[in-house]
Amino acid sequence: MTTEAIPCYDQSRQEHARRQKVIAGGVNSNVRLHGAPVPLTMVCGDGALLWDVDDNVYIDYAAGMGPMILGHNHPAVTAAVQQSLSTGQLFAGQHPLEAEFGETLVGVLPWIESIRMGMSGTEMDLLAVRIARAATGRHKVVRFTGHYHGWLDPLFVDMTVTAPPMEAVPLTAGQSVSAATDVILCEWNDIAQVAQALESGHVACVLMEPVMCNTGLIPPTPGYLEGVKTLCRQHGALFIVDEVITGFRLGLCGAQGFYGIHGDISIYAKAIASGFPLAVLGTSTDLLAGVGRGKINHSGTYNTGVSSVAAGIATLRFLIDSDPYPEMDRLTCRLVDGLRQLDRELGVGLAVDHIGGSLCQTRFGKAGAVASRADFAANSDDALGARFLACLQDLGVRPTSRGLWFVSAAHDDALIDQTLAAARQALSRL
Ligand SMILES: Cc1ncc(COP(=O)(O)O)c(C=O)c1O
CATH class of the missing domain: 3.90.1150.10 (Aspartate Aminotransferase, domain 1)
Structure with missing residues (x-):
């Protein structure tokens, strides 16, 4: 046109x-x-x-x-997916591309030792919260107004008013009213509010977009990410960094590479697989051990479909090799x-x-x-x-x-x- x-x-x-x-x-x-x-x-x-x-x-x-x-229909991704189609998609078992993808990702992001893969950012955020609850024995989640972590009940809360007290409220009809009670909301870039929230002692994790991308594009103020991480350490809470948008966008190592600071658990989706359903939770071997032993549940019929993983590898390889x-x-x-x-x-x-x-x-x-x-x-x-x-x-x-x-x-x-x-x-x- x-x-x-x-x-x-x-x-x-x-x-x-x-x-x-x-x-x-x-x-x-x-x-x-x-x-x-x-x-x-x-x-x-x-x-x-x-x-x-x-x-x-x-x-x-x-x-x-x-x-x-x-971009759309990228030749390297299309070729990898076309090839993957001839092998079949789902085996109720593993396939060799899974290890190749995991090795490639862990090779790029130094703060990640071990991963789990799923279909969407929403699920991986929920898995991260579950791991944090299991690791800390606490139930509260600190998150930030205007940030988005998917559409499901436990995290789809925000506040309706812009002035304190900031009460988390469900955002959709049909949502569990109790969902909001586990969430403590803070204003983005207000470190005092995070400190106050952590004082309660019930906080399992602080979950954030490292750059607020879902309501404007609002970077952390200088020292804010470091401040949040320090507070998490002091109060024994985990720091979860949701890089669903920033991952592979703010450079190959996402926002955590960009700002030179990393959380305890990182979530990637979107740009990781050129439009194919693939999302990743990455963290330490220790934190994922409970999932690996079956103590913390993470499941999904469609997890690691061959074409999605093939698309993920092709996307990562292009980003790494062609820079x-x-x-x-x-x-x-x-x-x-x-x-x-x-x-x-x-x-x-x-x-x-x-x-x-x-x-x-x-x-x-x-x-x-x-x-x-x-x-x-x-x-x-x-x-x-x-x-x-x-x-x-x-x-x-x-x-x-x-x-x-x-x-x-x-x-x-x-x-x-x-x-x-x-x-x-x-x-x-x-
Ligand atoms: C920062 C962030 N986290 C999580 C999600 C949810 O990801 P998905 O739509 O893959 O479930 C989104 C979606 O836009 C997002 O922007």
Whole structure:
């Protein structure tokens, strides 16, 4: 689609209506419910481009919500998966790729000795909490408002008000009301609140995104991660680092490599397997021993399907051997600088947050870093943001619906130029 074309979404509308008759809301993840003007139906992804059923083409920065770090249909991943299909998928037993994947990952992340693999970040976060409870004999989980650790009852809680006291509340109808009672919520970047929460003595673990990516892109303030780790040590709680988004995005070693500090348990998913269902919990041999002995349950029929592990190995090998990071970083910086320059010219209040790596956040509000969820909320005009994203989509550019942008190894200078030209038009239309 050229930047002048008027997009038609008729086929997407028809497909959505057809799905709605048999699929609740016409989507299979509630995150996709509110696609505007209609949840789109995609037919193909290749490299950094996506095609919808109306033949509109998009420069893709949603990246499947993060996983497509190599772009769509990457030759190395596709070849590995094609090969894996001929061997069969599930054996109710192990296959050699599992050891190869584990050795590759442990070889890259020095703070990990042993892993367990599953299908989603949600499950691996829950396993991490279970391991922490078993290790400490305590039940409370400290987590942070605005962070996300999956959609299941025990962690899908947040607070409804932005002022203390911060009471955790269930976030969905049908959720166990007792789920929230095991969670102590803290404001991100407020070390005093973490200290206070740990004082209770019942805390098994502190669970965090090392960079808050699910409500804006908010880095830890200097010394914060170290402070949390020290407090965890002092109070005998485990420090769980959820790298489901940051893993392999802020460099090969994720946020923990980026900041030079590591937790007791690390969770990886998304970018680890180019869109195939694979998620990993990594920690010390000691902490995983209870799982290995069968004392702590972790199960799953579909865990380590051959194609998922093959995709994981191919993705990791490409990231390790071809080192696309300098180029992805350079392109992300070009995108960020270009968008900031557009705002200087047009004066529309577009702010772009970027801390490094191949992700950035656009919002409408004060320029410069935001430090907390409240700060983000006060400096993120959602209505204007939604209009910007809708205009961008009409012009063939597709970040995530939250304004988080992922650059992949398949993007190039020409696509960034096209993106910036589209962004200029979109901003002029607001
Ligand atoms: C930081 C974080 N943790 C956990 C999850 C849940 O992962 P999944 O959707 O694979 O269950 C997500 C999903 O977006 C996430 O962003």
